Amino acid sequence: MVPNDGYLYKALIQLLKHFGWTWVGIFFTDIKSDYKKRELTELITSNGICVEFAYELDWKELKRESCWACVIQRTTARVIIVSVPREQITLDLASIHGHSRFRRIWILIVTSYKDPVFHYGFSEIFNGSLAFLISGDEIPGFEDYFLSANPARYPEDPYINSMWLGWFRCSTPQMSDAPGIKDSMLGDCLGNETLASVSELRPLDLRVPSSVYKAVYLLAQALHVLLSEKTSHGAPTEKARLERELNPWKLNHLLRNIHFTSSSSQEEIYINKDGEAPGQYDLTNWVVPPGEREGQVNVIKVGSFSTLTPDQLIVNDSAILWHPTFTEIPISVCSDSCIPGYRKNSREVEFSCCYDCVPCAEGHISNTTDMETCIQCPEDQWPNDNRTICIQKITEFLSYEDPLGQSLAAVSVLSSLTVISVFMIFIKYHKTPVVKANNQTLSYSLLLSLTLSFLCCFLFIGRPQKVTCLLRQVTFGINFTVSVSCVLAKTVTVVIAFNATKPGSKIKKWVGTRVSLCLVLLCSLLQVGICLVWLISSPPFPDYDTHTYTGKMILQCNEGSVSAFYTVIGYMGFLSGLSFIVAFLVRKLPASFNEAQLITFSMLVFCSVWVSFIPAYLSTKGKYMVAVEIFAILASSAGLLGCIFIPKCYIILFHPEQNTRRCLTGKH
Known part of the structure; x- marks a missing residue:
């Protein structure tokens, strides 16, 4: 139910092009396969964007206090892409708070990441960053179910017991017999408390539950169709027998033919010929509002990307709040744009984004920014002083006014x-x-x-x-x-x-x-x-x-x-x-x-x-x-x-x- 990374990379490329960021760095964290690293790097460079560095991190290097932060200090790229799994972002980047002076725009590729809550110093570093997150639709009745669930209603659910232990700092009768739970600092609770009474509880992030909900609902629809076809002419005993004989592989063909519309979001849910469900990403802006307590980050939706229209990234520039250090949209280029009247002159380096701006030769103009070659004026025209337009030459002859x-x-x-x-x-x-x-x-x-x-x-x-x-x-x-x-x-x-x-x-x-x-x-x-x-x-x-x-x-x-x-x-x-x-x-x-x-x-x-x-x-x-x-x-x-x-x-x-x-x- 989660789109493959290819769509996410397309959205990333469009985002870089939208803001004109042609000079970036990439941090890979705990990537076991070099193929994914090469795939992302080659995709970025093939779209006219230069990668200054592609640095691979792992926890062992960070514990040895490797100079990965020196990479950030040396780089001139203002935009850094971080490709990390959901569970390791706070682990691998734990030391970044010591280098908060390295102001950068972080683009986080964390497709299934939940609402970010950072430790001390994290929110300051990532303030103003951007991240692509899977869209989360409203699930009818889910919030009421979540807020009303407690150990008394679901005594055998281990997740609820662990939540109670974390939020209420007490052990329920259902947890009293569990080994290692007893603690002198823990109190007793009845187990019928609800999360609705917790004032610090943040609004629910339904990005992950929404994908799970779609998957379960899609499977339920397929099972319903399959069982309905098998029992249309059979007795109830026949239905029970079919349920016992049902194998997962029988659903494969049927899942590709299920097509229905979600009642809450009116979204069409199905699996295409490639075995993928269409999805949508939210382009989010991570912002620390003034006066918020340390560690709290608000996730603001500032754009969207649908796999059904992979060439169209929607970005609301006015809704983005950059880090207070940046007074305007940050610029991340190896070389400043060549103004009209100048052309690009490539440097003898491996990066195509690095060049010098040289004036157009006599008789030539450039009327737009970043022109590769200048345009020659017609013979009866000549460039103006700024060499941006061709103007008529002065005609000279021996006249009676002379x-x-x-x-x-x-x-x-x-x-x-x-x-x-x-x-x-x-x-x-x-x-x-x-x-x-x-x-x-x-x-x-x-x-x-x-x-x-x-x-x-x-x-x-x-x-x-x-x-x-x-x-x-x-x-x-x-x-x-x-x-x-x-x-x-x-x-x-x-x-x-x-x-x-x-x-x-x-x-x-x-x-x-x-x-x-x-x-x-x-x-x-x-x-x-x-x-x-x-x-x-x-x-x-x-x-x-x-x-x-x-x-x-x-x-x-x-x-x-x-x-x-x-x-x-x-x-x-x-x-x-x-x-x-x-x-x-x-x-x-x-x-x-x-x-x-x-x-x-x-x-x-x-x-x-x-x-x-x-x-x-x-x-x-x-x-x-x-x-x-x-x-x-x-x-x-x-x-x-x-x-x-x-x-x-x-x-x-x-x-x-x-x-x-x-x-x-x-x-x-």
């Missing part, structure tokens, strides 16, 4: 206005010798390309879009190619003009604007062809760089083909280098052709800017990479404007007396 973007935009506008001003001056003074002597068509073409070069900087500022990514490098490359081609054409024009003045020269027919314009057109068309191949094969596109900066993603234009980009830059570098070499070779021509000196300086500035641009461009990221390219465009364009046109504007505006043919030819 002071750097505003500064570069302002310089671009001022520079383009300066070029337009120079252009207006040249148009106004287009008939003066200074303007005429410098190939007006090339000068105007160069000024127009410089204006567009300054303005193309606006394609680099602002949020990168598909259109701006396609146009920015192509526009910049073609404009600068036109500018450098115009400078190269100017240089070639100087060389042709100088050689055409020599007697017998055959290149007089090349003097004029036709050669220079064809050179500009040819050089520019070649750059246009490179850009078209680039746009067709692998065009630039908006892209996010999520790896360069922590917590940021850079919105930039992916150049598509890096080789095509550097081909455009390299072609411009080739033209500028060629212009520089030619201008340098003719820098010492007569004063009437001194523009070669200005071109030499302009190409020196231009080449210096773009040679330094490449390492600077490769060493920067994000908006600063774009700013470096804009600076190179502005600086190289300003170099061409300042070295070629500003000196001429200075003569036109401030020294008009030098703007004469005589001064220009050096015949003054």
Whole structure:
């Protein structure tokens, strides 16, 4: 009638999980079989709970004052499971009162234990402990029977005689003839006293009697059915004969088919196919109320467990009274829970419950406690400071709201206005010798390309879009190619003009604007062809760089083909280098052709800017990479404007007396 230990162990596991106790110790007392010890230990560990120690006690060790209490002192487990038989709990743990400072939560596996009444010091130690006890149902008439029983009614019952000896300290006439009973300190009693008159008698604990009652009642039902079947057609004498011939083994099959409901508790009583009766455990809390005399412990029911629903343990947390040392539900873990933002890192020990909490790596989060691994954020997101949630990364690009973007935009506008001003001056003074002597068509073409070069900087500022990514490098490359081609054409024009003045020269027919314009057109068309191949094969596109900066993603234009980009830059570098070499070779021509000196300086500035641009461009990221390219465009364009046109504007505006043919030819 008592469920097997397997159900009790299931209830124990659910209790440990309910309170989150993953670090426990076990005391076995007087267990003869190692199988039961291994069964309980393996069951606990297989459910993710670690057993710090499993210590076996026996009475001989306790009498030698073995250091089993040292085990309690050393352990960090706050919950200790005690697996003991009913009759030995007060025996084997007698010395625990000397170690009352070892505050622990004791879980007692004492399935058939009666109401606990401890000796001095016991109740203090077990105050607040938990125990699983077999449920005890009310038995109709049992309490009245128990309280009215006495030696006078049952003179041959030895249990009643021993109770009278203990409670009333007297011997009844029925005990007077028993050997060893006579004692000078014992009085005489009539034997008709009842236990109802004993004020110290505690309320009856019906846990054990209830199981006995069910067993007897079940057997009585089986006997009744069996005898009823045998005598249904027989005479009374036949019934007496059958009773004499009845053997216990004949009841085996019948007991499995008996099924009835208890009249008091409405509980169904039967034996299943495994030969077990369904039962129920009470989860009890052993409490010493304030003011109670030493040794008294109240057993409070705080939960229940039924073998019919073995996966459901009912616990009433609010009804549990822990030891006064604990101000809240005790915690028994080897390692504290890892808070969100951290993950478990197993230690090199045998216990899986022992671990360290380490922060999640960059780009990872943990949003619950005790996570084994952290979760990686998507590429466009990043963990918050606590690494508990993923938040959107800050998008970075060179915007007009950025002071750097505003500064570069302002310089671009001022520079383009300066070029337009120079252009207006040249148009106004287009008939003066200074303007005429410098190939007006090339000068105007160069000024127009410089204006567009300054303005193309606006394609680099602002949020990168598909259109701006396609146009920015192509526009910049073609404009600068036109500018450098115009400078190269100017240089070639100087060389042709100088050689055409020599007697017998055959290149007089090349003097004029036709050669220079064809050179500009040819050089520019070649750059246009490179850009078209680039746009067709692998065009630039908006892209996010999520790896360069922590917590940021850079919105930039992916150049598509890096080789095509550097081909455009390299072609411009080739033209500028060629212009520089030619201008340098003719820098010492007569004063009437001194523009070669200005071109030499302009190409020196231009080449210096773009040679330094490449390492600077490769060493920067994000908006600063774009700013470096804009600076190179502005600086190289300003170099061409300042070295070629500003000196001429200075003569036109401030020294008009030098703007004469005589001064220009050096015949003054």
